[in-house]
Amino acid sequence: MTDINKLAAKALQKTFDLRASYADFRVVETRSQRLGYSDGKPEEVEESTDRGFGIRVIVDGAWGYCCSADLDEKEIIRVAQKAVEIAKASAVLKKTPVELAANGSYQESFISPHKIDPFTISLPEKLDFLSYIDELQGNNPGISGRDSFLDFRRTIKDFYNSEGTAIHQELIHSGLGLSVSAGAGRNRSTRSYPANEGAYECKGYELLDEFDFKVDIPIIAEQAVALLNAPTCPSKICDIVLDGSHMGLVIHESIGHPLELDRVFGSERNFSGASFAFPDNLDNLQYGSSIVNVTEDPTSPYGLGSFGFDDEGVKAHKVDLVKNGILVGYISSRETARKIGRTSSGSLIAEGWGNIPIVRMTNTNLQPGTLSFEELIGGIDDGLYLQTTSSWSIDDMRQNFQFGCEIGWLIEGGKLTTIVKNPSYGGNTIAFWNSCDGIGDISQWRIWGTPNCGKGQPGQNARTGQGAAPARFRQVKVGV
Amino acid sequence: MSKILEIFERCLKKSKAEQTELVCEAEEFYLTRFADSVIHQNLGRKDHTIWCRAINGQKVGIASGNEVTEEAVDNLIKKANEISLCQRDNPLFPGLVKSPAAPEGRGFFKATAECSAEYRAGTIKEISDIAADKRLLVSGMYQTSRTELIVVNSKGTRQTGSATEAKISITAGDNDGRAGFAQAYSRDIGKIDFQGLAERAIGKARQEKEPIAIEPGEYSVILDPEAVADFLLFLGFLGFGGKSLSSKRSFMANKIGTQIMSDKISITEDPGNPEIGYIGFDFEGVPRRRVELVKNGIGMGVVNDSLYGSLNGTGSTGNALRPGNNFGPYPVAMVMEPGQKTTDQIIAESEKAIWITHFWYLNYLNPMNASVTGTTRDGTFLIENGKLAARVVDMRIAQSMLEAFNNVDDISSERRLVPKYGSLMYVPALKIRDFTFVSKE
Numbered sequence: 060m061t062d063i064n065k066l067a068a069k070a071l072q073k074t075f076d077l078r079a080s081y082a083d084f085r086v087v088e089t090r091s092q093r094l095g096y097s098d099g100k101p102e103e104v105e106e107s108t109d110r111g112f113g114i115r116v117i118v119d120g121a122w123g124y125c126c127s128a129d130l131d132e133k134e135i136i137r138v139a140q141k142a143v144e145i146a147k148a149s150a151v152l153k154k155t156p157v158e159l160a161a162n163g164s165y166q167e168s169f170i171s172p173h174k175i176d177p178f179t180i181s182l183p184e185k186l187d188f189l190s191y192i193d194e195l196q197g198n199n200p201g202i203s204g205r206d207s208f209l210d211f212r213r214t215i216k217d218f219y220n221s222e223g224t225a226i227h228q229e230l231i232h233s234g235l236g237l238s239v240s241a242g243a244g245r246n247r248s249t250r251s252y253p254a255n256e257g258a259y260e261c262k263g264y265e266l267l268d269e270f271d272f273k274v275d276i277p278i279i280a281e282q283a284v285a286l287l288n289a290p291t292c293p294s295k296i297c298d299i300v301l302d303g304s305h306m307g308l309v310i311h312e313s314i315g316h317p318l319e320l321d322r323v324f325g326s327e328r329n330f331s332g333a334s335f336a337f338p339d340n341l342d343n344l345q346y347g348s349s350i351v352n353v354t355e356d357p358t359s360p361y362g363l364g365s366f367g368f369d370d371e372g373v374k375a376h377k378v379d380l381v382k383n384g385i386l387v388g389y390i391s392s393r394e395t396a397r398k399i400g401r402t403s404s405g406s407l408i409a410e411g412w413g414n415i416p417i418v419r420m421t422n423t424n425l426q427p428g429t430l431s432f433e434e435l436i437g438g439i440d441d442g443l444y445l446q447t448t449s450s451w452s453i454d455d456m457r458q459n460f461q462f463g464c465e466i467g468w469l470i471e472g473g474k475l476t477t478i479v480k481n482p483s484y485g486g487n488t489i490a491f492w493n494s495c496d497g498i499g500d501i502s503q504w505r506i507w508g509t510p511n512c513g514k515g516q517p518g519q520n521a522r523t524g525q526g527a528a529p530a531r532f533r534q535v536k537v538g539v
Numbered sequence: 540m541s542k543i544l545e546i547f548e549r550c551l552k553k554s555k556a557e558q559t560e561l562v563c564e565a566e567e568f569y570l571t572r573f574a575d576s577v578i579h580q581n582l583g584r585k586d587h588t589i590w591c592r593a594i595n596g597q598k599v600g601i602a603s604g605n606e607v608t609e610e611a612v613d614n615l616i617k618k619a620n621e622i623s624l625c626q627r628d629n630p631l632f633p634g635l636v637k638s639p640a641a642p643e644g645r646g647f648f649k650a651t652a653e654c655s656a657e658y659r660a661g662t663i664k665e666i667s668d669i670a671a672d673k674r675l676l677v678s679g680m681y682q683t684s685r686t687e688l689i690v691v692n693s694k695g696t697r698q699t700g701s702a703t704e705a706k707i708s709i710t711a712g713d714n715d716g717r718a719g720f721a722q723a724y725s726r727d728i729g730k731i732d733f734q735g736l737a738e739r740a741i742g743k744a745r746q747e748k749e750p751i752a753i754e755p756g757e758y759s760v761i762l763d764p765e766a767v768a769d770f771l772l773f774l775g776f777l778g779f780g781g782k783s784l785s786s787k788r789s790f791m792a793n794k795i796g797t798q799i800m801s802d803k804i805s806i807t808e809d810p811g812n813p814e815i816g817y818i819g820f821d822f823e824g825v826p827r828r829r830v831e832l833v834k835n836g837i838g839m840g841v842v843n844d845s846l847y848g849s850l851n852g853t854g855s856t857g858n859a860l861r862p863g864n865n866f867g868p869y870p871v872a873m874v875m876e877p878g879q880k881t882t883d884q885i886i887a888e889s890e891k892a893i894w895i896t897h898f899w900y901l902n903y904l905n906p907m908n909a910s911v912t913g914t915t916r917d918g919t920f921l922i923e924n925g926k927l928a929a930r931v932v933d934m935r936i937a938q939s940m941l942e943a944f945n946n947v948d949d950i951s952s953e954r955r956l957v958p959k960y961g962s963l964m965y966v967p968a969l970k971i972r973d974f975t976f977v978s979k980e
Contacts, residue, residue, distance in 0.1 A: 093863070095865060097865075100627075100629055100630070100631065101627040101629055102629075102865055103592075103599050103601050103629075103862070103863055104599075104600055104601065104622050104625075104626055105601040105602070105603065105862070105863035106601070106602050106603075106618060106622060107602065107603040107604065108603070108604045108605075109588075109603075109604065109605050110605065110606070111586065111605065121578065121581075122578075122579065122580065122581060123656075124580070124581065124582050124583070125582070125583040125584070126582075126585075127584070127585045127586070128585065128586045128587060128605045128606070129585070138583075138585075142583070144656060144657075145569075145581045145582075145583055145656045146581070147656075147657075148571070148578070148581065148655070148656035148657045148659065148660040149571070149578040149579075149581045149656075149660065150578075151578070151657075151660040151661065151664055152573060152576065152577055152578040152660060152664050152667060153577055153578065154576075154577050181625070182622060182625040182626075183625050186625065186626070190627070204786065204788075243787055244792065244793070244907065245907040245908060246907075247788070247907060324574075325574045325575050325678060326572075326574045326579055326580075327574075328574055328575075328678040328712070329572075329574070329678040329679040329680060329708055329709070329710040329720075330680070330708075332899065413584050413586055414582070414584075415580050415582050417580070450902050450903055450904055450912070451902055452900045452901065452902045452912045452913050452914070452935075453900060454899060454914040454916075454933060454935070455899045455900070455914070455916055455933075459914065459935060459978065461912050461935060461977075481904075481905065483904070485935070485977075485978065516570060516572055516580075516680045516682075517568070517570055517582070517682070518960075539937070539978075
């Protein structure tokens with residue numbers, strides 16, 4: 060029996076002694092390292108380690124959570140008592156007792172697949188890489204600003220609950236990204252690569268080998284310079300094609316968030332907002348056109364939202380959210396799933412040990428279609444192709460959105476022609492997804508990582524994945 | 540705090556780096572969330588983060604952790620030193636300095652620090668009961684917390700400070716889409732008028748008028764202080780920090796000393812304001828300074844940490860964020876000067892205006908002219924002939940914040956303290972003409 064096993068047993072016994080009807084004990088240790096370069100100069104390198112534990116209980120039918128950085132027996136007893144005290148206070152304002160959907164009891168370990176542990180690569184080697192990227196960025200004399208970063212994280216989680224579950228997990232995340240700017244003052248343009256937040260995956264240092272920086276950096280540098288004198292995106296209604304990385308954002312904001320079942324039930328009404336997708340829409344709402352199929356899948360290889368188990372011990376599995384355009388499922392926890400008579404989608408996640416786990420996207424994947432990129436573009440006579448997210452906003456019910464991209468190209472006669480700057484578009488979630496008539500094939504599909512999805516109070520950052528290929532939408536208002 | 544200081548003193552002496560800085564931020568944090576008048580999340584947390592910056596020449600390494608033992612701090616220093624020795628020179632890094640002792644803060648209140656979960660739940664129940672009388676439900680959060688900050692460095696800086704926070708926000712509403720929002724913040728929990736707060740949120744949600752949709756276009760608007768703070772926070776990020784000025788990515792670039800907004804507007808970074816009560820020094824141990832950002836509409840200056848203070852030639856204003864951040868300094872205690880009329884007077888004198896409680900999901904459209912998009916939320920109303928004429932369906936805006944602050948017609952005499960993303964803003968309501976709405980929801 061390891062020390063953590065013993066501490067878990069103490070914690071759970073204490074909550075049981077204090078009349079908890081359910082309890083879980085979670086220890087999380089996170090090691091992270093971030094390096095940056097900006098305009099030829101290294102930014103401060105920080106390496107951090109953070110460890111602590113949390114105890115979540117149901118007492119008198121209500122939730123309590125307490126956590127601490129001091130992982131020792133005395134503190135665990137204090138925190139267990141405090142969690143129970145907090146739950147009793149919660150019970151002052153309850154309508155019905157908390158009930159959880161059924162879940163199995165697991166004793167398993169999960170280590171995310173990776174080839175090279177990024178923490179085995181020396182700091183000088185990583186700085187050499189960024190210096191090389193910085194040099195490539197600076198080769199174009201029109202570039203006035205350049206930034207790049209590497210970001211690595213190892214998370215070790217141990218989870219135990221009063222139902223007999225004991226899980227150990229180790230997750231490795233790697234991220235990289237860069238941007239170049241041209242111009243100055245009010246006439247300034249920026250291009251980011253591989254996406255606006257970079258590329259993040261549940262993978263090791265091998266992530267760096269997947270990109271051809273030598274070829275791609277000169278292209279985006281050239282685009283940044285070209286944008287300075289490009290015409291502004293026209294204002295009109297036309298057909299559009301969105302690139303894969305931007306589709307990741309669109310899926311995240313207009314499908315993932317509205318289908319988080321805690322939002323649907325109003326848990327975030329005062330802060331992150333609610334949702335239009337009420338449970339009476341289940342199995343009948345035409346969310347998108349018939350080619351739109353979306354899954355919630357933490358088992359997707361290398362997705363930033365991949366894991367073995369969520370933070371209440373539900374084993375990772377795939378759930379259909381939208382099938383042939385119809386809303387068929389939600390992103391849920393044991394508590395929220397129970398309210399609609401289903402089992403959890405395995406999506407209850409906390410940022411570290413210091414936060415209550417809440418319903419989160421894992422990997423929300425728009426399934427690939429059948430069209431090549433040329434076919435997507437070729438099917439438009441007069442339209443716009445938009446690439447790389449630059450701005451996003453959606454209302455608190457997740458219906459009315461406005462998204463912008465770093466660069467656009469006019470589509471004329473089925474071909475990409477003139478570059479336009481500040482391309483943007485807006486619309487209504489349901490109308491927009493029902494106008495989708497083409498999705499790129501598997502060769503263009505990738506799980507794009509979102510490293511900083513904000514939700515909850517106190518604010519929590521989650522890491523989520525969105526599987527996407529480029530997609531085509533008809534008659535959208537652009538240049539908004 | 541004294542135990543940590545003692546550990547820091549011993550560890551500093553053992554550091555092999557040319558310069559060493561140690562920072563500890565300790566917190567005891569409680570937050571109760573409620574939705575539809577039920578407490579659904581209830582958190583207690585005790586944590587302490589320690590950062591070490593080790594400097595050799597102009598090479599900087601940072602390591603952080605959350606274990607408070609001498610051995611753990613020694614290891615952090617060793618790690619930061621290793622990182623520093625691998626790092627490249629940062630020719631801009633100005634080095635550490637000895638800062639004078641900061642004035643003692645006035646932001647710590649025992650009653651806030653010792654507030655119990657039971658007390659918070661009891662208050663929420665009282666608010667819920669007030670709402671239930673009006674057939675409304677309430678959602679929101681109620682936070683009480685204490686923070687202690689210690690900064691020491693090998694040049695002789697020794698700073699310690701503590702502060703408390705009590706924060707509550709409420710959305711009152713029903714299933715027909717009516718909603719009203721209100722929030723309150725104080726270092727001293729005893730100063731929060733919970734009943735008044737509940738009545739403000741409920742009052743907005745209770746407006747019985749059916750919502751109407753208004754055509755997109757330009758309208759006069761009356762922004763509640765919370766909506767003003769939404770804009771001001773973005774302006775702070777975009778333009779009032781030393782990094783964006785230095786890199787010329789700010790609307791303040793080449794504009795200091797020129798008119799950038801209405802001459803009615805004056806904004807100051809004022810961490811010592813009695814309403815704000817910040818700990819008196821920043822994460823580099825530099826005492827926080829009062830900084831004029833805008834005076835009578837003229838751009839006056841920005842806030843800086845030691846690095847950007849050195850680059851911009853002003854020295855640090857005491858606005859360093861936590862070690863290792865890449866944002867650069869930005870204001871965290873903005874105060875806007877009040878006007879002469881009450882908000883009620885401004886409303887009564889308005890022939891036609893849209894009254895906005897706050898905004899949601901603002902994001903940049905064009906950082907250089909400070910234009911943003913987002914939607915109104917939780918209480919949007921049409922004012923006609925000085926009276927509330929209708930509830931308005933939430934709308935999307937697309938607006939340059941600088942233009943909006945240039946088009947100010949009136950400023951309220953009352954101000955409210957608004958907390959947002961780690962910043963505090965003490966701001967009035969504003970009446971603004973020619974404000975752009977681009978779509979109705």
